[in-house]
Amino acid sequence: MEENVIRKILEAVKKASREEERIQIVLKGQYLEAYELLKDSEAAGLTPAIIGPPGVGKTLICRYYAMMTGRPFFWVTLDEGTKPSHLIGSFNPAVVLEKGFTIEAFEPGPLTLAMVLGGVFVANELNRASEYVQNVFLEPLEERSYYIPHIGRIKAESSFFFIASMNPSELAGVHRISEALRDRIQVWITLTYPDRETELEIVRLHCKEYYIPNDVLEKIYDIVSRTRSHSAIEKPASIRATISIAKLTAEYLKREGSISDEELAKIAKHVLIGSIKTRPGVKREEVVKSIIEDVLKTKEVVI
Amino acid sequence: MKNLSIEEFSIEFVRRLRSHCEVNRLKPSVRQTIALTKLLNAMLKRKGSLQVDDYVRAALAITPPELKDTALLVLQELFGYVHRKYSRQPIPLLPLFPVLFRNRILPLFELLDEKARRILSKVISGNPSALEDYRNLAMEDPVKAARVYHRLKTLNIPSNVKREYATTLSESIKTLSQFSEVVRIVKVLPSDINRILQDAYEKYSLSEAYRLADRIDSILNSNMRELIVKYYWNRSRHDGRTFPFEEVALSPAPVKEWKLLLQEALKHEINKAMQSKNPLQKLKDLERQIKNYIDMYDEKWCVKPLKKCLSIVRKHIKELSRGQEQKSRTLLSLFKRRPKMKPDQIANMNYDEAYKLLGQYDVNYDELLRQALQRENYEVIAAMAHRDLARTVKAAKRYGVLPQVLKCLTAGPGENLLKEWYRSRRRLSPPLRYLVKNYVKEVLIKLSRSYTISNLGGLEGGFLPSYTLRPYEPGEDPSLVDVEESLDNIISQGKIPKYIRYEDLLTLSEEKGKAAIIMLNDISGSMAGEKEFYMSLCSMMLLYAFRNEDLGLAFFESNTYVLKRIDEDADIEDIADELLSVEALGGTCITAALLWAQEQFSLSRAKNKFLIIFSDCAFYDYESALKLLSNLLKTGITIFSIVPAWSYDDLVVKTMMNMNIQVIFVKSLDELPYVIAEIVNAI
Numbered sequence: 001m002e003e004n005v006i007r008k009i010l011e012a013v014k015k016a017s018r019e020e021e022r023i024q025i026v027l028k029g030q031y032l033e034a035y036e037l038l039k040d041s042e043a044a045g046l047t048p049a050i051i052g053p054p055g056v057g058k059t060l061i062c063r064y065y066a067m068m069t070g071r072p073f074f075w076v077t078l079d080e081g082t083k084p085s086h087l088i089g090s091f092n093p094a095v096v097l098e099k100g101f102t103i104e105a106f107e108p109g110p111l112t113l114a115m116v117l118g119g120v121f122v123a124n125e126l127n128r129a130s131e132y133v134q135n136v137f138l139e140p141l142e143e144r145s146y147y148i149p150h151i152g153r154i155k156a157e158s159s160f161f162f163i164a165s166m167n168p169s170e171l172a173g174v175h176r177i178s179e180a181l182r183d184r185i186q187v188w189i190t191l192t193y194p195d196r197e198t199e200l201e202i203v204r205l206h207c208k209e210y211y212i213p214n215d216v217l218e219k220i221y222d223i224v225s226r227t228r229s230h231s232a233i234e235k236p237a238s239i240r241a242t243i244s245i246a247k248l249t250a251e252y253l254k255r256e257g258s259i260s261d262e263e264l265a266k267i268a269k270h271v272l273i274g275s276i277k278t279r280p281g282v283k284r285e286e287v288v289k290s291i292i293e294d295v296l297k298t299k300e301v302v303i
Numbered sequence: 304m305k306n307l308s309i310e311e312f313s314i315e316f317v318r319r320l321r322s323h324c325e326v327n328r329l330k331p332s333v334r335q336t337i338a339l340t341k342l343l344n345a346m347l348k349r350k351g352s353l354q355v356d357d358y359v360r361a362a363l364a365i366t367p368p369e370l371k372d373t374a375l376l377v378l379q380e381l382f383g384y385v386h387r388k389y390s391r392q393p394i395p396l397l398p399l400f401p402v403l404f405r406n407r408i409l410p411l412f413e414l415l416d417e418k419a420r421r422i423l424s425k426v427i428s429g430n431p432s433a434l435e436d437y438r439n440l441a442m443e444d445p446v447k448a449a450r451v452y453h454r455l456k457t458l459n460i461p462s463n464v465k466r467e468y469a470t471t472l473s474e475s476i477k478t479l480s481q482f483s484e485v486v487r488i489v490k491v492l493p494s495d496i497n498r499i500l501q502d503a504y505e506k507y508s509l510s511e512a513y514r515l516a517d518r519i520d521s522i523l524n525s526n527m528r529e530l531i532v533k534y535y536w537n538r539s540r541h542d543g544r545t546f547p548f549e550e551v552a553l554s555p556a557p558v559k560e561w562k563l564l565l566q567e568a569l570k571h572e573i574n575k576a577m578q579s580k581n582p583l584q585k586l587k588d589l590e591r592q593i594k595n596y597i598d599m600y601d602e603k604w605c606v607k608p609l610k611k612c613l614s615i616v617r618k619h620i621k622e623l624s625r626g627q628e629q630k631s632r633t634l635l636s637l638f639k640r641r642p643k644m645k646p647d648q649i650a651n652m653n654y655d656e657a658y659k660l661l662g663q664y665d666v667n668y669d670e671l672l673r674q675a676l677q678r679e680n681y682e683v684i685a686a687m688a689h690r691d692l693a694r695t696v697k698a699a700k701r702y703g704v705l706p707q708v709l710k711c712l713t714a715g716p717g718e719n720l721l722k723e724w725y726r727s728r729r730r731l732s733p734p735l736r737y738l739v740k741n742y743v744k745e746v747l748i749k750l751s752r753s754y755t756i757s758n759l760g761g762l763e764g765g766f767l768p769s770y771t772l773r774p775y776e777p778g779e780d781p782s783l784v785d786v787e788e789s790l791d792n793i794i795s796q797g798k799i800p801k802y803i804r805y806e807d808l809l810t811l812s813e814e815k816g817k818a819a820i821i822m823l824n825d826i827s828g829s830m831a832g833e834k835e836f837y838m839s840l841c842s843m844m845l846l847y848a849f850r851n852e853d854l855g856l857a858f859f860e861s862n863t864y865v866l867k868r869i870d871e872d873a874d875i876e877d878i879a880d881e882l883l884s885v886e887a888l889g890g891t892c893i894t895a896a897l898l899w900a901q902e903q904f905s906l907s908r909a910k911n912k913f914l915i916i917f918s919d920c921a922f923y924d925y926e927s928a929l930k931l932l933s934n935l936l937k938t939g940i941t942i943f944s945i946v947p948a949w950s951y952d953d954l955v956v957k958t959m960m961n962m963n964i965q966v967i968f969v970k971s972l973d974e975l976p977y978v979i980a981e982i983v984n985a986i
Contacts, residue, residue, distance in 0.1 A: 183332075187364050190368065
């Protein structure tokens with residue numbers, strides 16, 4: 001690899017770790033409740049799971065928890081293709097061929113690292129993993145240990161903390177959690193879309209460098225929140241969508257000075273089309289169009 | 304039970320939760336009791352003391368998502384007890400923790416929103432503006448206000464204050480639907496029943512209003528249905544509004560106004576039938592419809608007026624049949640006088656031209672058939688059959704050329720022949736119908752295969768992918784080798800490169816998982832017409848698409864017709880045979896079909912289960928149907944309901960949507976095969 005590229009990668013790693021320290025979160029309402037429950041769960045030796053639709057801040061609250069308790073943070077987003085080796089780690093074939101199955105040949109995965117270093121481990125989208133992978137978590141949760149072939153059993157540090165995060169079961173594409181794993185999760189923390197006030201505060205926090213008038217921000221929230229109560233929408237727009245529309249709007253305002261409802265409708269349309277999922281048989285363009293027209297009372301949104 | 308300790312509270316909460324939980328798999332175990340105890344102890348350690356809020360929060364947190372609603376109910380039971388013993392101030396049970404469930408079956412326990420909670424807090428703290436706020440809320444949303452009042456009733460506040468809130472709620476009920484929703488939560492009657500009746504008459508059809516009134520009567524044991532029927536009759540007498548016979552027949556009440564409404568509706572229905580193109584057929588349909596209603600009811604006061612209607616219709620049928628022959632002759636003479644197309648002008652044409660002209664002009668079928676056969680123009684014969692199957696086949700039989708004509712049936716677009724089959728089959732004698740059916744069956748099979756392939760692709764296996772590893776076989780594409788797994792395999796065997804063999808390499812192959820699908824098609828009278836054609840096509844499409852899966856098919860009206868059980872092997876020919884013989888008639892009762900579906904799902908070991916219902920949802924037995932659907936949803940079955948957008952039961956469809964059933968509206972029947980394809984592709 002070229003020296004220049006190596007330098008860039010190292011810089012990017014440093015930058016990421018700096019950003020890790022600067023996690024910002026609106027810790028109020030449901031987020032404060034969730035944070036306190038995480039604390040109590042850990043103190044009680046219970047395993048928590050955070051349940052909520054995509055984009056409500058499940059991972060963020062876990063990351064914040066790790067940061068506030070001064071521990072390394074590890075997370076893996078699971079899906080059908082995830083294998084146990086992606087969690088536990090695997091042997092480097094080249095080193096194995098040279099030295100055999102020694103500890104030097106083992107490259108630990110995030111779960112092993114979290115156990116050994118006593119970090120916070122988040123199994124993101126746990127209910128998207130196959131049962132085969134779900135079973136990997138049984139021993140670490142029950143015994144706080146794991147058997148690695150050729151190396152032996154490792155014991156987790158006392159500060160190792162496991163958090164599961166998952167989507168509600170009514171969303172398409174999720175599996176049922178295996179009975180065994182379900183039995184080992186004792187606290188179920190539900191997060192939903194925050195209330196108007198909290199969500200607007202979150203958006204303001206993410207758009208600190210911009211000025212967006214309150215009435216425009218309210219309109220943006222109204223459009224996004226309408227997707228959450230629309231019966232034809234399976235996966236509504238998340239807080240990320242609100243932030244995206246707000247940022248695009250702010251850029252427009254910076255350039256033009258003011259924004260009309262028609263322009264706001266165009267921006268909202270571009271973001272929403274990609275951030276919602278409609279139920280089978282329903283055209284997302286039509287749903288987005290009707291929502292925007294309904295909220296902004298614009299004559300026609302060209303899709 | 305004074306001074307409940309953390310442990311005692313945990314045991315009591317879990318015990319009650321267990322007794323409320325109907326699903327064994329979800330029943331909380333002793334692990335939850337331990338978890339709750341631990342969590343409360345941790346909270347106590349952090350905060351120094353515990354309030355009711357903390358108990359509620361902890362209890363909800365250790366409850367798995369499927370039981371959160373039930374946990375709220377248990378806490379509501381415990382609340383009175385807990386707040387009196389543990390807190391000086393009565394603290395109402397407020398949802399301290401957000402719950403994300405769309406499928407709430409009991410609206411009674413639905414959570415209060417921020418506004419309602421604020422009002423409730425004001426009432427508790429004795430804030431003087433509480434009543435005004437409550438009045439505003441009630442005017443805006445009486446149902447929400449009813450929920451607040453329901454909570455209010457359980458609080459320790461003076462009864463005259465409670466009465467004030469009840470009066471406010473009572474005054475806010477303005478529509479029948481609000482009334483029916485409110486009485487499900489609290490038994491409060493509206494202050495002005497006349498306003499409600501007036502509003503119902505202006506907004507709802509008779510059947511809609513009757514259904515709402517029925518709900519109210521079942522809760523209050525009142526006579527709302529009778530009031531509705533009386534009011535509708537009195538108003539319609541003055542403004543001349545008429546109601547469809549079906550609506551009136553399905554809204555019975557033991558009052559004379561119902562009989563009068565029935566007579567009016569029948570008069571209107573007979574007039575409509577007489578003005579139609581085929582009055583005899585229409586009247587016979589009406590006769591069959593009335594017979595079904597008579598079978599439906601047991602009460603004498605209900606059956607007697609219906610029997611009277613039946614005799615009136617029969618009288619008309621008799622008269623019409625007598626005059627039919629004469630009328631036919633007159634009609635024929637009219638046709639003769641019309642400028643008509645000579646058969647030899649058509650006999651040389653291709654299918655499309657002939658099909659078009661045969662739809663516009665009257666042509667002598669016998670002569671055209673003779674000429675087309677002479678010229679060996681089979682396309683014209685196909686066009687004739689696709690325009691009027693019965694007439695063509697009968698002519699062919701007369702001339703002794705039936706085998707030749709039958710062979711021509713499959714020429715041209717199969718859709719036309721199939722649609723014509725459903726229009727013409729009753730006019731064919733049983734032996735002829737049997738002969739023709741074999742050819743139509745061939746067309747149905749070919750047509751559905753082509754629809755399936757063009758919309759769903761080949762679907763050789765199932766449609767849910769899963770992956771398995773297997774050893775690589777020489778001759779296979781080397782790019783299929785999963786390098787990482789192969790290396791793992793080689794290393795775990797401790798092999799060095801020179802000993803590596805083909806079978807040490809592993810390939811990842813995609814396998815298809817099984818799914819269980821049940822399709823229930825409504826073939827009741829309300830769905831008759833071209834629907835039979837599309838139903839057949841869609842059923843056959845599903846049969847092709849899921850021939851390797853567990854597929855069940857049934858049609859329903861008042862009875863259920865099982866076409867294919869989930870565990871039997873499908874013989875496409877047999878199913879096609881059935882599809883071509885089923886006739887749409889009768890009322891809409893889905894309960895038996897749903898029970899059958901439930902039984903079928905239990906026979907399948909597939910992980911993913913889907914129920915597809917095509918219906919206008921005008922179920923007579925909607926209450927038991929909705930209950931069954933909710934049970935099916937609870938067991939993890941995904942339900943799709945395809946609803947014709949031009950006619951459906953609004954209330955039932957709305958309830959289904961609230962239950963999280965995926966409702967898809969089709970604007971025309973042509974869309975149906977594509978919607979089915981879209982569902983299949985989506986799942």
